[in-house]
Structure formats: C-alpha cells, structure tokens
Amino acid sequence: MYFDALTAAAIGDEITSALLGGFVQKLSLPTPESVAIEVYARRERRQLLLTAEARHPRVAFLSERPTTQPGLVTPFGLLLRKHVLDGVIEEIRQPVAERIISLSIANTTDGLNTRVWLDAELMGRHSNLLLLNGDRTTVLESVKRVTPQMSSVRAILPKRPYTPPPPRKGLPPHRVVPDDLASLGAQGKGSASLWQMLVSGISGLSPLAAREIVHRASGNAATKVNGWENWADLANETRRITALWATREWTPCIARTPDGVLAYAPYELTHLAQEAELESIETMSAAIEAYGGSLSGVVSHGQLRAQIVAQLEKRADRVRQRLASLEQQRSGSDDAQRLMEDGQLVLAYTYTIEPKQERLVLEDRTIALDPDLTPAQNAQEMFDQYKRRKRAGEDLPAVIEEAQRELALLAEYETFAALAEGHTELTQLRAELIAEGVVREGPEGAKAARKPATAKMETLTAPDGTRILVGKSAAQNARVVESGGPHDWWFHAREIPGGHVVARTGGAEPSGDTLRIAAETAAYNSAARESGAVEVVYTQLRNVRKIKGAGPGQVTYRNEHSVNAQPKDHASQ
Known part of the structure; x- marks a missing residue:
C-alpha cells in the first residue's frame, strides 16, 4: 500500500493549491466506498477522488471524470449531496505523519448555512470516509459503519461522538538521532530487516519509505539489523526523507516495469532502479493514477469503454463458436436421408451379410456395420440416427436464427459503446448491459445496476417544430419506437x-428540413459515423415490427424509402 503519510502530505499540498476556495459543482459515487467531486476553482474544473477501498485507498485528482454506478444510493451519498454539493471548500488539513486528509466545506444554498468536514482516513483495510459536523465533534455519516462490537477502541456511527484515530506510535521522524536507532536495533530481533525496524520504531514511515532509507544508507534495501553498525548514516538518510514534511520539495516518481507501474512515491525510488525504470512525474496525482488505474473499481470513461467493448467481444466470440457448431450440425442433418437409405439397403441385403461382418460393399457405396449387431439391429440403429438428425434439423434453423440475432444485437451494443459521449451515456449503457444479462459484474455492481436509472431519449426540434426522438442504446431504441405513433416516420x-x-410528424410527410435532420442524425448515431455519406432508410412506424423473441430495439421493416445522408451531430448545435 503506497499511499503513505508522505504521499498524503504531497497530495494535501497539491489539492490545497488547486481547490481552496473552490465551488463543488458535481458529486458522484463511482463505487460504494468512493466519492468523486467536481470542483470549479482557479477558472478550471478538477475531478477529485476520495476512496476507502482497501486495495488502494487514496485521495487524488483524476484526469477524466470517473464512471458511476447508476442507481447506487447510500446514506453517505445522500448526506454529501445535502451538505457538500454546491458548497465551497474553505479549508484543507493534512496532519504531519498521518494518512488523513480533511476538507472543510461551507454551504449556504437553498436556505442552508452549514459547515461540514469530509475526512479521508487512508489506512489500508481500516480506511474510511467520514462526514463530520463543523466543530468535528459528531459523526454525521461514513462509508463504513463501525459498531462497538466490531471495534471496542473506536466506533464510527451516525450521531455518535467523533474520536480521531489513535496517533501512531514511534519516534518523531524529524528528530531521529543515531543513538535512537541503535537502541531500536538492540531492542528488536537481529534477524529482522532494518526497514522493518524503522517501520515499527518511527512514526509515519511506510515500508516503501523505510526500504528507500535503508537502500540509500547501505546500498541494499534488505540489509538486516544483525551486524549493522553505521547508525549515523541510517539516521541521516531517515532525516533526509522525513525532512520532506518540512521542505515540501516533492519529486513525484513511479517505478515502471513491462507489467505496469510497480510503485509510486513523492521522492525518487532509487531502491527499485535495478528492477524497474524510474520516471519523474509532474504531479503526485498523476503518479497515483498511473499506478492505480488498473487496481481499483474506479475507472475513467476510456477505461470503461474498453472494458465494455472487451466484454462484448468475448461474448460475441462465444456466439460465433456456437453458430459455427450449429452450422456444422445442419450440414450433418443433410446426411439424414442417406442414413435412411443405408438402413433400407442393409435390410434388403440381409441374406448376404455374414455374422461379425464390418461393412456392406455395394456398387455405389460402402456401409459401415457394427459387427456385434445383427443386420436387423444395424438397420434399426441407422433408422434411429435418421430420426434424431431429422428432429435436430427441424429445430436448427430457428436456433441458428436466434444466434444470428444475438450476434447482431452484440454488434449494436458495441456500436453504442464506441459512440457513447460523456459520463451519463457510458454509465447508463453499462447498467443496461448488466440488467439485460449481456455482461456480468461483481455482486455490489450488479446489485446497484439491477434497476438502472432510465436514461432520457435525446430530443431534437426541426425548424418546422417537428420533434425528433433519438435512441442511443438498445433500450432507448425500443423506447423511441414505442413512443411514436403508427404514422410517424422512422x-x-x-x-x-x-x-x-x-x-x-403525426402522419404528415416529413418536410425537407425534417427529413434531412432526421437522416443525418441516424447516420451520425450509427457505426458509419466517420463515413462521408450513409444510406439511411425511412418508413412510417406502422411498417416497423419488433422481431418476436429478439433483443430490445431489434426490428424488421418494409415499404421503405432511402436517402444518402452526411453524418451530422444536430444535438450539439
């Protein structure tokens, strides 16, 4: 876990310089244990993530707005919307040598006059996000409720008194002298590593920082306590690292391997130089994002789009394999008639077949026989195979057509994933896919998305006042068709x-402008968006029929006209 006290200090400086006095414009819940706030400050919108997920708890800026789980509602989220949304960040605190970041937010909108604290306690599996009252005496809510039965030291429950986390034990990091370290070494086990001694004996040091200190002092991060005597060098390197709390001279760094980012820190990770390439990063948040993008449930739009497309491709591959198998079975069913003929020939030539004979050779064919069966039994087995293949052949066309429709629906979903623009469309598409059972998600995500919020259809207005409805997902396609009258135009x-x-249009022929805008919009919201011209079909809705048993939005049509249209985004105009 690399979000240690030094990283917390670097992030504290970064967000203080960027967000102090900023206005909280938007708030979302990427996961049940995370919150993302959009803050407008210094004429810039910034996305700040606070997450208590045990795998990688952190506070950091994001380069993109994170995705959310549509339908996810929590008590913590509701209180945040009441007290934090539309508030102003008045103060940011980050205690020295602690993994805590606190934001004070004042809110005077809608008759409110409140001040709350949003605290991120970033302590591994004990991480938590808390909302406290203005004088920090009472817990309003938290993402993780801790009962007295769970912790006799520190319960965290709504309307209970707030108790700060117990201070970390150990020597003050900025006052370490050689004698202190020698004393720690004498008290500990000689077989232990020096870095372990530093972590247990000095307040605020993480294993990563301790390894870096030992490497700088000895040339080997794994040096043992036993036999170590150069306590002065170890004390000097300890003070050099911990002096960052005073100097604030952060130099964000990541250690990158072919498999990904190994670690990050607000100082150079020299002890990892042999196994990874060290990179200087402009900001601490960028370093954290480089490391954490593949580890957390919090993902950006681009990551979510890639995940959706990969899941759809995986499912499409399975459908293609099933379709190939069905086609093979259909070709086998074409041989059913030959089995009937073989059985009849075996009966006709019974008198020529000797016991244990393995094949019947005729002028135009050779028929394989089971030597353990009589001619009559061989013939009956062929008749039975004929019946089975004939029955399978009768069902196969419908099964193959169903698989082809599923493949077409997956291609449609993939198109919508590629064309989705912005936060709402992507998250709604994900929720739709989960609700339809097209893709899977973990228990928490599946629960949150079981009843996805209904996305609004895009609506345009033509110059003559005609309303134009636009579908941007399979479910929206179905709603668009259901919302129109039989004489409207599709x-x-x-x-x-x-x-x-x-x-x-209510039955009237679409005007020239309406036809052009509708056709260009249909072209723009298709897989051919990048083409110069797209053939668009149009007909009255009475000629459009939902395919029985097909997925949402899958239809057939007749009596269509066609027009070539240039893809154009009329919604943005």
Missing part, C-alpha cells in the same frame, strides 16, 4: 448497427 442507417430515429 429512420435508420441501412444494414448498419446504430440508433433508431423517429420524426413525430
């Missing part, structure tokens, strides 16, 4: 995955 890129578009 548009879709011909034989290309994409969104349904309906012009609500």
